[in-house]
Amino acid sequence: MKNLGPGLLATLLLALAAALPGQGQVQDNLLPEALRGVDFEQRLGAQLPLDAVFTDATGRQRPLGEYFGPRPVLVTLVYYECPMLCTLVLNGVVASLRAVDLDVGSAFDVVVVSFDSRETPQLAAAKKEAYVASYGRGGDGTGWHFLTGDEANVARLAEAVGFRWVYDEERDEFAHSAGIVLATPEGLVSRYFFGIEFPPRDLRLGLVEASGSKIGTLADRVLLFCFHYDPATGRYSVATLNAVRAGGVLTVALLAAFVLAALRRERARAARA
Template sequence: MQGGYYAGPPEVGRQDGNVPNPLQNVGIDQRLNEQLPLDAVFRDENGQQVKLGQYFSHGKPVILSLVYYECPMLCNQVLIGLVGSLKALTFDVGKEFEVLTVSFDPRETPGLARQKKSTFLTRYDRPSAPAAAGWHFLTGDENSIKRLTEAVGFRYAYDPTTNQFAHASAVMVATPEGRLSHYFYGIEYAPKEIRLGLIEASDNKIGSPVDRLLLYCYHYDPATGKYGARVMNILRLGGVIFLIGFAAMLFVLIRWKPHAGEMERPTTSEVGGTA
């Protein structure tokens, strides 16, 4: 068995007699608006003891990924998919938002976290500051990990026969106050979806007027972990655009319509003839 499995939102955690025992209780339960345990204690990639809440004290939304650093396949795919999406954003890690990558294996060390951080900062390929100060790789003890994974609804299982964990794949977005606002499933994350999720989580404190217009036309669907069209809002917006265009056309026609005194005057030959 490999170090995890792919799970889409509708089937996450479903009990199925055909599923191998280690996967029976594996999945993700959405906990939208759940408060993360900000007092939970972890260690950063430098071995310093930190509380989760200190990454939510800068007024920025936070992307959260739960992995284990020695995972042979799926966790790396999650992080590769995440960094690919982040590279496509005009937002910068550490500037508009923070990223938290947390190991759910209590045996892992800050040294492993440091190596993984170096690898993915190199992949991100943005100026080292503020990215180095904005993407954090944490390890923790069993109690802190349990509190965080339970708050997120992240269910996983250790398989002693392979010395690996079975787990699902997703990244989450949390508000600056530490409440879960979005789940994005799989191992590839559309940059547009991540961008809109960050903007919504920030309560529109980041992003452009165009982004706010997109959020008017699209809404986050928790069932799919994607943004879908708000049909009525698109129709309303189309109606407003039509009315504005029609009013502008009328204005131009009225403004340029010849007035009675400006009608074409007869020529000299038409008035008095030739001498």
């Protein structure tokens, strides 16, 4: 077996760190010195800088706020020429979204931002085309936004979501964590999911919650009552007390329906007698 190069080893360490419970990170003293400073700190409720200006895949400059308003937004920071980890994140996002029966562009938007200010709209356009095709639901890519930006605007967005990276000048690569952020239509940070795989059920619940239950179904709202988001793990787990309450309400409702049906049958028999 070939030895792992330092770049690949660093990427694997960061992928492992991002998948661990907690803040999507490990202690600095457990990482190689070159990776210290890499972080993805949860800032639930933080306001994204909606006036920050980014360039879309067509070369048009637009404020971040133009991608917000009617729907929740899935946000992730990557760089398009990343040799491994960013591709794994984007692949994981698309794989999960394919299993969620909420459509990008109608129920929510996806905003992908390159944190490498040297990258171009042409790179963004190529990534957008590839991932819209991989999503496989047709259309013209409405709701998918692959952006680039200058250092100042990227730094504002990264600071708002707690995302920090380290540039390795010798290798011309970035060390960074992996994960995605869900934001409300108003641009407030709602949920974090760390790692490179995102359970479809959790992602769906997160989107419904970020929307204020304006998307999804009654079943989703019941699930949100019975499940709660754990910031320590970035996952939804059973809220035992709420589940018991919901079960009790369901039992009472079923019992009431049974009694009502029995009374109606008795009245029908009496009317025929």
